Amino acid sequence: xxxxxxxxxxxxxxxxxxxxxxxxxxxMALSVDWSNFSSLVTSEASTDALWLSLRxxxxxxxxxxxxxxxxxxxLARTAGTAATLLRSLVLLxxxxxxxxxxxxxxxxxxxxGLLGSTLDVLGLQVAFSTTAVVIAQTFVAxxxxxxxxxxxxxxxxxxxxxxxxxxxxxxxxxFRRVTLPxxxxxxxxGTILAFARCLGEFGATITFAGSLQGTTRTLPLEIxxxxxxxxxxxxxxxxxxxxxxxxxxxxxxxxxxxxxxxxP
Amino acid sequence: MSFxxxxxxxxxxxxxxxxxxxxxxxxxxxxxxxxxxxNSTARQQSSASTPDRTLTVxxxxxxxxxxxxxxxxxxxxHPGVTxxxxxxxxxxxxxxxxxxxxxxxxxxxxxxxMDQATAADLVSGQPTPFVSNTLQIVVPQDNPVxxxxxxxxxxxxxKVVVCAPAVPCGAATLAVERAxxxxxxxxxxxxxxxxxxxxxxxxxxxxxxxxxxxxxxxxGDVKGIDFPEAKAAxxxxxxxxxxxxxxxALATQFMAAVTGPQGQDVLKAAGFAAP
Numbered sequence: 001x002x003x004x005x006x007x008x009x010x011x012x013x014x015x016x017x018x019x020x021x022x023x024x025x026x027x028m029a030l031s032v033d034w035s036n037f038s039s040l041v042t043s044e045a046s047t048d049a050l051w052l053s054l055r056x057x058x059x060x061x062x063x064x065x066x067x068x069x070x071x072x073x074x075l076a077r078t079a080g081t082a083a084t085l086l087r088s089l090v091l092l093x094x095x096x097x098x099x100x101x102x103x104x105x106x107x108x109x110x111x112x113g114l115l116g117s118t119l120d121v122l123g124l125q126v127a128f129s130t131t132a133v134v135i136a137q138t139f140v141a142x143x144x145x146x147x148x149x150x151x152x153x154x155x156x157x158x159x160x161x162x163x164x165x166x167x168x169x170x171x172x173x174x175f176r177r178v179t180l181p182x183x184x185x186x187x188x189x190g191t192i193l194a195f196a197r198c199l200g201e202f203g204a205t206i207t208f209a210g211s212l213q214g215t216t217r218t219l220p221l222e223i224x225x226x227x228x229x230x231x232x233x234x235x236x237x238x239x240x241x242x243x244x245x246x247x248x249x250x251x252x253x254x255x256x257x258x259x260x261x262x263x264p
Numbered sequence: 265m266s267f268x269x270x271x272x273x274x275x276x277x278x279x280x281x282x283x284x285x286x287x288x289x290x291x292x293x294x295x296x297x298x299x300x301x302x303n304s305t306a307r308q309q310s311s312a313s314t315p316d317r318t319l320t321v322x323x324x325x326x327x328x329x330x331x332x333x334x335x336x337x338x339x340x341x342h343p344g345v346t347x348x349x350x351x352x353x354x355x356x357x358x359x360x361x362x363x364x365x366x367x368x369x370x371x372x373x374x375x376x377x378m379d380q381a382t383a384a385d386l387v388s389g390q391p392t393p394f395v396s397n398t399l400q401i402v403v404p405q406d407n408p409v410x411x412x413x414x415x416x417x418x419x420x421x422x423k424v425v426v427c428a429p430a431v432p433c434g435a436a437t438l439a440v441e442r443a444x445x446x447x448x449x450x451x452x453x454x455x456x457x458x459x460x461x462x463x464x465x466x467x468x469x470x471x472x473x474x475x476x477x478x479x480x481x482x483x484g485d486v487k488g489i490d491f492p493e494a495k496a497a498x499x500x501x502x503x504x505x506x507x508x509x510x511x512x513a514l515a516t517q518f519m520a521a522v523t524g525p526q527g528q529d530v531l532k533a534a535g536f537a538a539p
Binding site: 106110111112127128206209210211212213216217224225226227228229230231 | 353355356359423425428429430431450451452453454455459463466467468469
């Protein structure tokens with residue numbers, strides 16, 4: 001084992017912190033009714049919820065990338081009051097309780113909201129649709145992508161970009177071939193964080209999109225509902241969600257190492 | 265080097281002040297708790313003859329307004345007594361109690377959930393029915409799709425929101441659907457009756473099924489429409505003393521206040537009917 005490079009007194013609070021997370025998860029795993037586990041998690045309601053969650057979280061993550069990459073680039077390469085204000089605004093969903101986000105979304109996209117009638121004219125019915133779930137997830141998850149990518153872009157600096165520009169590369173070429181590859185580890189971890197946040201989204205969804213099996217009832221909503229009817233199913237499904245989260249975190253770690261290994 | 269050091273120093277100062285800020289916040293939280301303690305001590309001193317007593321009541325969400333009122337009346341009739349409420353979905357409350365939440369009295373929104381509490385050996389004695397509640401159709405004030413009966417809820421244009429079958433109001437909804445011989449296609453099955461009301465109140469939904477008392481509580485924003493099939497699902501609310509009650513005598517007194525004439529008046533004013 002290598003020499004510890006941290007003061008020894010840090011170990012106790014570090015261990016307590018780890019236990020605070022580990023004990024509840026372990027306790028939940030121990031309380032699972034394993035003999036009925038497969039029937040509990042493979043009921044139609046459960047699989048509907050799982051697939052809906054995976055589908056909506058994937059689409060929402062794509063939307064986060066579509067809007068979040070340009071936002072992060074703008075924020076990382078500009079300074080001044082306007083940039084600070086824009087950053088505070090974009091990161092606002094990080095500090096808002098999701099239910100507040102849901103209420104705000106109703107005021108904007110709801111049937112009687114600011115944009116509701118315009119959307120109606122366009123033939124878009126957002127209320128109680130899967131689209132509403134995707135909007136809610138994108139709203140709460142995008143800041144995670146923006147914050148990680150902006151940090152990576154700032155850390156990478158502008159040296160290579162400047163050199164590429166002096167060598168005759170246009171702004172788009174520089175962005176595509178220099179800026180993004182340098183910030184790739186940040187982009188990947190930001191994407192995975194955003195996906196995980198989409199998967200766990202609850203408050204904004206139940207407030208804004210409602211709860212209907214196969215349409216708007218994602219896995220967290222199904223777990224919350226099962227708590228009322230069949231607590232054993234709620235525990236079993238929670239474990240499924242933990243498993244998905246663990247896979248996602250594992251993905252971040254392995255990817256980050258391979259990427260940093262490949263970066264000069 | 266010295267530049268670096270100052271930089272480090274100011275960074276450290278900043279992080280420590282952040283930590284100090286957090287600790288201060290935490291202290292405020294603790295302080296608030298301590299405040300409550302001082303209050304009760306003060307109360308105890310002011311009425312030295314009667315010792316300070318606290319009663320904890322777990323009650324269905326629909327009881328929030330009348331029970332808060334009954335609690336206030338009870339406190340003024342019993343000096344030195346503090347009544348604390350936890351309002352929530354009935355099944356959720358029973359789950360909390362079986363997980364060991366400390367409480368003296370339980371009032372649920374239907375008999376099925378009280379039966380669960382009895383089966384889990386949480387209740388002491390026989391639960392007493394004290395009010396009943398029926399479903400009503402709720403529509404926004406302007407009734408955009410012109411709902412006037414239960415069958416109107418099956419109109420394709422109507423966005424209807426109901427409770428999920430797992431919660432008491434959803435079970436009642438299923439019962440009236442069966443009685444009317446219709447099959448609702450809701451846009452959403454909500455977790456609680458207040459969520460249904462909220463979606464109708466905000467105009468997100470065109471109609472919903474909630475309790476009469478919920479409509480009464482939101483008068484002005486929404487309209488209630490009676491329907492004959494509602495008789496198929498009259499919810500009776502039982503109240504019971506809990507086996508682990510710390511103050512059994514006080515719990516019994518509170519139950520008497522709820523079932524007594526004064527409590528019944530408050531409940532009737534909120535839209536509840538006799539059991």
